[in-house]
Amino acid sequence: MATVEPATTTSPPPVGPAGLADYGTLVVRGAWFFAGFLGVVLVGWFVVEPLVSRYVARRNRNNPTIEEAVSRYVRLGSLVVAFFVAAGVAGYGDLVGDSALVIAAATLAVGVAGQTVIGSIVSGLVLVADPEFNVGDYIKWGDTEGTVQSITLRVTRVLTPNGELVTVPNTTLTSGAVTRPFGRGRHRVVERVGLAYEADVADALDHLTDAASAVEGIESAPTPKAYVDDLGSDAVVVRVYYWIEDPRRRGIFEIRSRYARTVKERLDAAGIEISPASKRELRGRIEVSDDTSDGT
Numbered sequence: 702m703a704t705v706e707p708a709t710t711t712s713p714p715p716v717g718p719a720g721l722a723d724y725g726t727l728v729v730r731g732a733w734f735f736a737g738f739l740g741v742v743l744v745g746w747f748v749v750e751p752l753v754s755r756y757v758a759r760r761n762r763n764n765p766t767i768e769e770a771v772s773r774y775v776r777l778g779s780l781v782v783a784f785f786v787a788a789g790v791a792g793y794g795d796l797v798g799d800s801a802l803v804i805a806a807a808t809l810a811v812g813v814a815g816q817t818v819i820g821s822i823v824s825g826l827v828l829v830a831d832p833e834f835n836v837g838d839y840i841k842w843g844d845t846e847g848t849v850q851s852i853t854l855r856v857t858r859v860l861t862p863n864g865e866l867v868t869v870p871n872t873t874l875t876s877g878a879v880t881r882p883f884g885r886g887r888h889r890v891v892e893r894v895g896l897a898y899e900a901d902v903a904d905a906l907d908h909l910t911d912a913a914s915a916v917e918g919i920e921s922a923p924t925p926k927a928y929v930d931d932l933g934s935d936a937v938v939v940r941v942y943y944w945i946e947d948p949r950r951r952g953i954f955e956i957r958s959r960y961a962r963t964v965k966e967r968l969d970a971a972g973i974e975i976s977p978a979s980k981r982e983l984r985g986r987i988e989v990s991d992d993t994s995d996g997t
Contacts, residue, residue, distance in 0.1 A: 737787035745779025824871035895936035
């Protein structure tokens with residue numbers, strides 16, 4: 702005859718100090734994880750980052766773009782390193798190693814879902830590494846232009862001449878042509894002036910070059926030049942070249958305004974007409990008919 706063994710029941714964990722002792726290992730591991738993570742972050746942010754930033758600043762003077770980017774990337778790298786170090790200190794190293802397949806799958810999923818963001822981050826690294834693209838540069842891409850204010854991991858912020866702050870994905874700037882109308886050092890400015898056909902063109906050319914030499918901010922070398930550019934239907938178009946040093950967008954506006962006022966004053970004083978009004982000859986015939994069909 703078979704015997705039936707009595708059922709066994711599992712007693713709940715004890716409540717009180719004895720129960721808390723069962724969680725002691727977990728609490729200790731959590732404390733070690735927090736201490737390891739905080740220690741690496743503090744060392745990375747307050748020891749490694751300042752040292753690297755000073756080194757980069759010495760090697761790349763007057764380049765706030767790469768200085769800011771290196772500081773940001775060192776801090777981000779410190780957070781990643783701190784996580785793995787803290788996991789090892791807390792005794793979770795084997796767990797992280799055994800979960801390599803899970804981590805790889807998660808990385809692949811994040812990469813597919815965030816490929817646009819990752820592309821922007823890679824583009825940001827490319828922009829930071831480009832010595833010809835820096836904070837403070839005036840750039841033009843497509844139909845938009847402005848001064849670069851900051852370059853982050855994902856986007857670049859540009860201040861337009863209208864005072865608008867435009868946030869541009871880094872992929873937009875690296876996938877298309879970016880123009881720097883006002884580069885470093887000396888910059889050439891080209892002005893176009895229309896003269897009446899009755900004006901003395903040779904005398905006007907002298908006045909245009911003399912006006913450039915008289916405006917503060919225009920360089921004396923290379924010497925300002927003026928040439929006849931086109932014989933239009935209503936005016937003789939003259940092209941004037943002059944150079945300015947260390948251009949800024951606002952400075953160029955001011956210098957061009959001063960030059961235009963000076964040219965207007967000099968040509969008016971010399972009796973030379975600027976851009977005369979367009980003349981059009983109208984031809985036709987007007988007929989007037991006397992309608993007497995009503996008998997009046």
